[in-house]
Amino acid sequence: MEPGDGATSSLVRQMGAVRALEQSLTSTSDTGVAERLAERLAGVDPLRQLDQADRCGIRFVVPGDPEWPPGLDQLDHVLAEESFGGTPPGLWVRGPMPLTEIATSVAVVGSRAASVYGVEMTRAICDHLALAGVPVVSGGALGIDFEAHDATLVSGGATAAILACGVDRVYPAANRRLLQHLAAEFAVVSEQPPGSAPTRPRFLARNRLIAAVTTGTVVVEAALRSGALNTAGWAEQMNRHVMCVPGPVTSYTSQGVNNFLREGRGTVVTRGAEVLELLGSAGEHLVDAPRGEERARDRLTPIERRVAEWVPVSEPAEVDSISRLCGLHIRTTEGALRRLESKGFVRLTDSGWRLAPDA
Amino acid sequence: MEPGDGATSSLVRQMGAVRALEQSLTSTSDTGVAERLAERLAGVDPLRQLDQADRCGIRFVVPGDPEWPPGLDQLDHVLAEESFGGTPPGLWVRGPMPLTEIATSVAVVGSRAASVYGVEMTRAICDHLALAGVPVVSGGALGIDFEAHDATLVSGGATAAILACGVDRVYPAANRRLLQHLAAEFAVVSEQPPGSAPTRPRFLARNRLIAAVTTGTVVVEAALRSGALNTAGWAEQMNRHVMCVPGPVTSYTSQGVNNFLREGRGTVVTRGAEVLELLGSAGEHLVDAPRGEERARDRLTPIERRVAEWVPVSEPAEVDSISRLCGLHIRTTEGALRRLESKGFVRLTDSGWRLAPDA
Numbered sequence: 226m227e228p229g230d231g232a233t234s235s236l237v238r239q240m241g242a243v244r245a246l247e248q249s250l251t252s253t254s255d256t257g258v259a260e261r262l263a264e265r266l267a268g269v270d271p272l273r274q275l276d277q278a279d280r281c282g283i284r285f286v287v288p289g290d291p292e293w294p295p296g297l298d299q300l301d302h303v304l305a306e307e308s309f310g311g312t313p314p315g316l317w318v319r320g321p322m323p324l325t326e327i328a329t330s331v332a333v334v335g336s337r338a339a340s341v342y343g344v345e346m347t348r349a350i351c352d353h354l355a356l357a358g359v360p361v362v363s364g365g366a367l368g369i370d371f372e373a374h375d376a377t378l379v380s381g382g383a384t385a386a387i388l389a390c391g392v393d394r395v396y397p398a399a400n401r402r403l404l405q406h407l408a409a410e411f412a413v414v415s416e417q418p419p420g421s422a423p424t425r426p427r428f429l430a431r432n433r434l435i436a437a438v439t440t441g442t443v444v445v446e447a448a449l450r451s452g453a454l455n456t457a458g459w460a461e462q463m464n465r466h467v468m469c470v471p472g473p474v475t476s477y478t479s480q481g482v483n484n485f486l487r488e489g490r491g492t493v494v495t496r497g498a499e500v501l502e503l504l505g506s507a508g509e510h511l512v513d514a515p516r517g518e519e520r521a522r523d524r525l526t527p528i529e530r531r532v533a534e535w536v537p538v539s540e541p542a543e544v545d546s547i548s549r550l551c552g553l554h555i556r557t558t559e560g561a562l563r564r565l566e567s568k569g570f571v572r573l574t575d576s577g578w579r580l581a582p583d584a
Numbered sequence: 585m586e587p588g589d590g591a592t593s594s595l596v597r598q599m600g601a602v603r604a605l606e607q608s609l610t611s612t613s614d615t616g617v618a619e620r621l622a623e624r625l626a627g628v629d630p631l632r633q634l635d636q637a638d639r640c641g642i643r644f645v646v647p648g649d650p651e652w653p654p655g656l657d658q659l660d661h662v663l664a665e666e667s668f669g670g671t672p673p674g675l676w677v678r679g680p681m682p683l684t685e686i687a688t689s690v691a692v693v694g695s696r697a698a699s700v701y702g703v704e705m706t707r708a709i710c711d712h713l714a715l716a717g718v719p720v721v722s723g724g725a726l727g728i729d730f731e732a733h734d735a736t737l738v739s740g741g742a743t744a745a746i747l748a749c750g751v752d753r754v755y756p757a758a759n760r761r762l763l764q765h766l767a768a769e770f771a772v773v774s775e776q777p778p779g780s781a782p783t784r785p786r787f788l789a790r791n792r793l794i795a796a797v798t799t800g801t802v803v804v805e806a807a808l809r810s811g812a813l814n815t816a817g818w819a820e821q822m823n824r825h826v827m828c829v830p831g832p833v834t835s836y837t838s839q840g841v842n843n844f845l846r847e848g849r850g851t852v853v854t855r856g857a858e859v860l861e862l863l864g865s866a867g868e869h870l871v872d873a874p875r876g877e878e879r880a881r882d883r884l885t886p887i888e889r890r891v892a893e894w895v896p897v898s899e900p901a902e903v904d905s906i907s908r909l910c911g912l913h914i915r916t917t918e919g920a921l922r923r924l925e926s927k928g929f930v931r932l933t934d935s936g937w938r939l940a941p942d943a
Contacts, residue, residue, distance in 0.1 A: 227909070261911050268908070342832055396898055422896035424909070450876035471830035471842050473701055474854040483830050484874050486845065487852035493845045495833040515843050517809035537781035539755055549627070550586070550783070552620050 227265065228416040229430030232258045234311020238301050242287075242314050278317065278419050282408075283392055287315040292324040294438040296463070303462045309430040313416035316434075319392040320385075320412035324438075327385055327412075330360035331500060332435045332460070334453040335369025335445040336478045343369055343446030343478055346470050348376035350443060353497020355382025359504075362387060362439050364431065365404055365413070367397055369445050369453070374403055385412040387438070389431040390423035432456040440504050441466030443494065447481035454481050457491065466503050467491040521568070528553065532561040533570055533580070541577035586624065587775040588789030591617045593670020597660050601646075601673050637676065637778050641767075642751055646674040651683040653797040655822070662821045668789040672775035675793075678751040679744075679771035683797075686744055686771075689719035690859060691794045691819070693812040694728025694804040695837045702728055702805035702837055705829050707735035709802060712856020714741025718863075721746060721798050723790065724763055724772070726756055728804050728812070733762055744771040746797070748790040749782035791815040799863050800825030802853065806840035813840050816850065825862050826850040880927070887912070891920040892929055892939070900936035 227233060236245045236258055249262040275285060286292045293316075300312045318324060333351055335343055347369050351361050355377045363373040365386035377384040386404065388396070392413045395401045407413050416434060417427055432452060436442055436459035444467070447453040457467045469491040472479025485491050494500050501510040525533060535550040536542065542550075548558035562578055565571045572581050586592060595604045595617055608621040634644055645651045652675075659671045677683060692710055694702055706728050710720050714736045722732040724745035736743040745763065747755070751772045754760045766772050775793060776786055791811060795801055795818035803826070806812040816826045828850040831838025844850050853859050860869040884892060894909040895901065901909075907917040921937055924930045931940050 265908055342834065346833060390898075394898075398898070422899060422901060424896060425893040448876060449874055470833060471838075471845065471852075473832050474705060474829060475701065479830075480854075480874065481876075483852055483854055486830065487854065487858070489851075492848075493830075493842055495839075495842055495846065499846070515808055515839065517807060517840075534784040537783060539753075539757070540781060542781060549624055 228313045228315075229309055229311075229427060229433075231308045231310040233262060234301070234313070236262065237314055238311060274418060278393075281319070281393055281419065283317055283319045283419055285315050286318055286324060288312070292318075294324050294327060296437045296439070297434070299463055300433060300437050303433075303459070309426065310433060313434065315416070317392050317415050317418060318412055319408045319414075320410065322383060322385060322410075322412040324385075324412065324414070326383060327360050327362055327438055330362045330385070330439045331504060332362045332439040332442040332456065333369070333373035333445065334363055334435065334442060334456050335373075336447050336451055336453065337366050337368035337370075338448070338478060339368035339372065339446055340472075340476060340478050342472060342476065343470075344372050347372040347445045350445070350470075350494075350497045350500060351376035351382070352380045354500065355380035357497075357501055357510075358382070359501065360384060362435055364388070364435060364452075364456075365396075365400060365407070367399060371400055371403060373445075374407065378406070383411060385414060387431060387434050388413060388415045388423070389417070389427035391415055391417055391419040391421040393419040394421070394423070396423045428452060429455060433459040436460035436463055436465060439465065441468060441500070443468045443470070443500055444482055444485070444491070445470045446472060446476075446478040447485075448478055449481045449484060451481045454485055457485060461490060468494040468500055468503060470494060522570070525565075525568075525570075528557065529561050529565055529570075532558055533565050536562070536565075536571050536578050536580050538580050541574045541579040543577040547578060587672045587674075588668055588670075588786060588792075590667045590669045592621060593660070593672070595621065596673055597670060633777060637752075640678070640752055640778065642676055642678045642778055644674050645677055645683060647671070651677075653683050653686060655796045655798070656793070658822055659792060659796050662792075662818070668785065669792060672793065674775070676751050676774050676777060677771055678767045678773075679769065681742060681744060681769075681771040683744075683771065683773070685742060686719050686721055686797055687799075689721045689744070689798045690863060691721045691798040691801040691815065692728070692732035692804065693722055693794065693801060693815050694732075695806055695810055695812065696725050696727035696729075697807070697837060698727035698731065698805055699831075699835060699837050701831060701835065702829075703731050706731040706804045709804070709829075709853075709856045709859060710735035710741070711739045713859065714739035716856070716860055716869075717741070718860065719743060721794055723747070723794060723811075723815075724755075724759060724766070726758060730759055730762060732804075733766065737765070742770055744773060746790055746793050747772060747774045747782070748776070748786035750774055750776055750778040750780040752778040753780070753782070755782045787811060788814060792818040795819035795822055795824060798824065800827060800859070802827045802829070802859055803841055803844070803850070804829045805831060805835075805837040806844075807837050808840045808843060810840045813844055816844060820849060827853040827859055827862060829853060881929070884924075884927075884929075887916065888920050888924055888929075891917055892924055895921070895924075895930050895937050895939050897939050900933045900938040902936040906937060 249259045360383040361377040363370040374384045390396050392415045432455045442460040444453045460467045469482045498512045502512045548555040608618045719742040720736040722729040733743045751774045791814045801819040803812045819826050828841045857871045861871045907914040
């Protein structure tokens with residue numbers, strides 16, 4: 226019984242946090258939820274906890290506060306997964322960045338065991354988002370999460386980490402410097418009170434918060450059982466954009482992403498500009514469809530192009546044969562062939578015209 | 585004016601091949617199509633051509649023949665692209681394999697400039713198709729096409745090449761041995777008469793035939809302006825399955841495939857079994873959704889798993905704290921912790937229980 230589990234969320238949703246607390250401390254219920262909550266609450270001194278937190282520079286943001294991310298309220302309307310779910314009773318926040326700033330943020334998440342490819346893609350996308358002034362939210366983990374936070378910082382962007390443990394703890398220890406920097410300059414967020422240890426259920430519960438407070442989730446790399454796909458699933462349920470970076474079928478850390486796409490879920494993104502386009506309002510941040518490089522052939526006149534198309538690739542052909550094939554008069558055809566020759570597209574050999582080898 | 589161009593196809597569709605021929609030779613039309621066709625036909629001696637072809641072991645298959653691939657007739661109901669389109673008047677076939685055998689075939693196509701990744705994926709997919717007895721159709725080109733034919737042959741499967749030039753010609757020259765083998769043991773097919781040179785329009789026209797005679801098209805690798813995507817476009821228009829192998833965003837030869845997927849076109853496939861599943865009748869060739877490897881954790885009892893989930897990842901916790909978190913009686917919790925310890929999942933330290941580093 227704690228923030229993030231479906232039963233507690235449901236109790237709070239039904240009667241409000243204050244009545245849920247009172248009832249847990251004074252009465253019994255059919256489901257036993259109130260009793261189990263009361264057992265947990267017996268060891269808790271909320272005022273002392275708030276006071277201690279305050280002295281560590283940690284604030285507790287609750288629904289109704291101007292800082293409260295409105296996306297979180299939607300969590301009450303989403304089906305709980307494996308008993309996690311619901312709007313959290315509040316968020317513990319450490320760091321000067323107001324949570325209002327993440328209203329336009331994008332989640333960038335992925336495997337802890339990131340490949341070079343995943344690192345490269347994460348950094349390129351976060352660099353683009355940072356330069357466009359879009360904050361990046363991630364989970365503070367090793368691998369893709371770390372790269373997402375770090376690349377955003379390097380490019381001068383804003384980034385917040387939402388953790389599974391208390392915001393006063395450092396997990397994983399290898400990310401100590403990153404997490405301390407975020408706590409000092411940006412924001413580290415958790416629904417679990419200070420002191421809480423990271424446990425598997427808390428990671429799964431945490432994923433829903435990442436999906437809920439952002440406008441969309443980018444999954445860069447994820448193995449088949451990755452927590453990043455769990456975050457993507459929450460984003461999908463909440464009608465947020467789910468964006469997937471495809472990768473080699475042969476790469477362990479892309480198998481989950483490719484499979485997600487195979488199920489017809491998520492949209493392929495290949496660069497930061499495409500993320501902005503998907504998340505922008507209609508008509509904002511439009512990107513040109515990627516095109517192959519322009520070829521010299523594209524600059525020919527329509528007549529020249531038509532003639533060039535009918536010049537054989539391998540064995541040469543005479544003008545009259547080419548003229549018949551392209552359906553143009555023999556003199557028009559010959560004139561075009563001469564111009565194509567001067568541009569290096571075709572060659573006149575002893576047995577007729579053929580395409581130049583590199584045309 | 586030749587097989588594969590929309591105007592000729594349309595004339596043949598409107599009045600049948602015989603009347604189209606007669607009319608072209610005897611009368612005039614508003615559009616000039618008949619005249620231009622007559623000009624082309626002036627240099628043709630059909631009976632002599634058929635006779636010559638016959639002596640080279642080349643047969644001419646026309647609509648109504650038992651060998652005629654019925655999928656080709658659908659081409660008359662598909663929008664022509666860049667003036668190519670329509671049902672061909674006939675197919676020139678070289679090789680002993682009856683075209684009826686390609687009724688269940690799959691097209692496997694892609695870039696000429698294939699990467700190691702593309703080669704690997706093509707061979708794995710074609711090997712799977714060959715072992716399942718599904719014939720593979722491709723275009724006889726360098727790169728993915730070559731690998732598709734070759735891997736199918738190596739695995740004992742059947743494969744046919746549909747060419748842009750006459751079936752008596754070898755293009756590209758580097759594929760001479762492959763094309764000669766296909767002509768001797770399987771089938772090489774073209775709508776262009778023997779002797780025809782490969783030209784760009786004929787490649788584009790040819791692509792529609794690959795899409796039309798197969799039950800689906802797999803694009804393994806394709807750059808942004810690849811002919812393989814043109815084939816996929818035809819397959820899409822004809823309601824054939826279009827299957828795409830995603831690849832690294834950073835790979836030139838996967839950009840076209842990834843972009844095709846980004847447009848919401850095609851289905852991701854990552855292995856041959858998934859191709860068979862898509863093409864099979866409902867309930868045939870079903871594949872299990874890919875799953876991550878089973879972990880030792882998956883074999884725990886529900887109670888053990890519940891307790892294990894609440895043991896902190898980093899700093900240790902006492903039994904009573906874990907018991908409170910997981911909502912189980914303290915004795916149940918302790919029993920489970922002992923069993924988890926003997927299985928190597930958790931460790932008892934001086935300050936309580938924590939997860940084993942590799943659990």
